[in-house]
Structures are given as structure tokens and as C-alpha cells.
Amino acid sequence: MSKARTDAPAIALRCAVLTISDTRTADSDSSGDYLAASLAAAGHQCTARAIVPGNLYGIRRIISDWIADDAVQVILTNGGTGYSHQKSTVAAITPLLDQLITGFGELFRQLSYRDIGSSALQSEAFAGVANETLVFCMPGSTSACKTAWEGILREQLDSTHRPCNFASDYHHA
Template sequence: MPGIDTSRPFIAVRIAVLTVSDTRTLDDDRSGQTLVDRLEAAGHILSDRKIIRDEIPDIQSVVKDWIKNEDIDVVISTGGTGVTGRDVTPEAFLALYEKEIAGFGELFRMLSYQKIGTSTIQSRATGGVAGGTFLFALPGSTGAVKDAWDDILVHQLDYRFMPCNFVELFDRLQEHEKRSKS
């Protein structure tokens, strides 16, 4: 059975939160604040937080800077994952991935289906890895953020969660670079 192995230590993960929106501010960014509240309640560290317009170059600029930042292990965005013309977060993230975590979006939609039915098909939530940093793009609704954190990320970002988790992979995410330098 999956669960927490209490013999393993908790390891705080350094997480940056990006809200993708043309209209939100820190005062009314409920989804971004929900992520911040949940990650801090779980014992993780908020490394940075920004709100950026729905523009691929703007999103990629922030995410690239965070990927280079050694004080950031994970980037989680909220917003811009729908199918309208302004929804470009998946395109911005997919172009940066070295490896896509296809199962993240699939699992998110499966869990979301149980709550909102076929409306989940409009979500293009995605996950991947770039430069040794995990990247996750979530929908902009507060409910979707809660579902992704409470049902997936809180477990996968906990080193104690077994049988496996993302935290135990941090040191191995850039093995290809170590081999190429040898």
C-alpha cells in the first residue's frame, strides 16, 4: 500500500509558484495563494512567486530563470492550461521539457473527472523535467489546484512517500550530463 514511511526523514522542497494570468494580482490570486498555503503547510519552502501575462516568451523567461536557480527544486504554475486562444502555458512548458511526465496530466484528469466529469477534458495540465527541476502546469481554478496538490503533488513531493516519490529522484535528474562530461 502506498503511504508515508515514518522511518524516513522529511525533506523540505524549494518550490516556486507562477500564476499565469492577464488579470490577477497578488491581492486576488486565490489559486496561487492556495498553492502557497498548501506547500507551506506541508513543510516546504516558497522560493519565489510571480504573476505573469499569458505570453509564451514571458512565461518561458521566468521559468528558465527558475530552472537555473539552485534554490528552486520545483516550479508549479497555475492558469493558462485551457483551450482558448490566450491559454499558452502548456506550449511554454512543453518547449522547455527535457522529459515530459505524461502520467501527471493523465492522473490529474482522471482524478478531476471524478469531481467535474467530462469538463476535465478542457484541462491541459502537464508535468516535466528541465535542468534538474520539476515543472508542473496546473489549471487556474482553485479547485483544480487543490486537487493537483492534495491528490498528487503533496505525496510525490514528500521524500517519505513510498513506494517512490519525485524527491528521491532529484540527484538523478541530470545523470545524462554527468555521463557526457566523463
């Protein structure tokens, strides 16, 4: 339930979307497409977008570049957050974070449980802040991205959402 403050101006954030997958291409990246379209529909800008295989150092290179870029305020990643030997998103990104946002993963798994039951515990969705850049990492399925966007991110990236939101706290010109 949104408690939007209608008298506050909406802040358009500059965002980047990274799909972490060994199989997706620009033509088949439905999750990246969904996230970019959702950002645009909410009034934000998707200023950068990429697809990278689940290589630890390839992921770190792109995320590090975006964290260091003052033009990127929010990074959304999808893919590589499950449990298997091929999943490296958590290992690649968490060392880059200055602070964890533990509630994101907890809330994501709670929302996900409604759709997929106990399989939700196999998601290591997580979020944090690095160099004043918000980083949200979610599973690669479009359904999981939709759960994260509709249940958490849409409101938390909305500067008019009350009682609090990340857009107001991490907005920098």
C-alpha cells in the same frame, strides 16, 4: 492512500509558484496563495512567486530563470492550460522540458473527472523535468489546484511517501 515511510527524514524542497493570468493580481491570486500555503504546510519553502500574463515569452522568461536557478527544485504553475486562443502555458513551457511526466496530466484529468465530468478533457495539465527541476502545470482555478495538490502533489513531493516519490529522486542540496 499514503504508504509513508516513518523512519525516513522528510526533505524540505525549495519551490516556486507562478500564476499565469491576465486578470489576477497579488491581492486576488487565490490559487497562488493556496499553492504557497500548501507547500508551507507540507514543510517546503516557497522561495519565489510571480504572476505573469499569458504571454508566451513572458512565461518562458520566468520559467527559464527558475529552471536555471539551483535554489529552485520544484516549480508549480497555475493557469493557461485550457483550450482557447489565449492559453499559452503548454506552448511556452513544453519546449523547455528535458522529459515529460505524462502520468501527471493523465491522473489529474482522472481526478478532475470526478468533480467536473467530461469538462476535465479540456485541461492540458502537464508536468516534466528541466535541468533537474520538477515543473508541474495545472489549471488556474483554486479548485483545480486543490485537486492536483491533494490528489497528486502532496504525496509526490513528500520524501517519506512510498513506494516512490519525486522529492527523493530530485532532491539536491
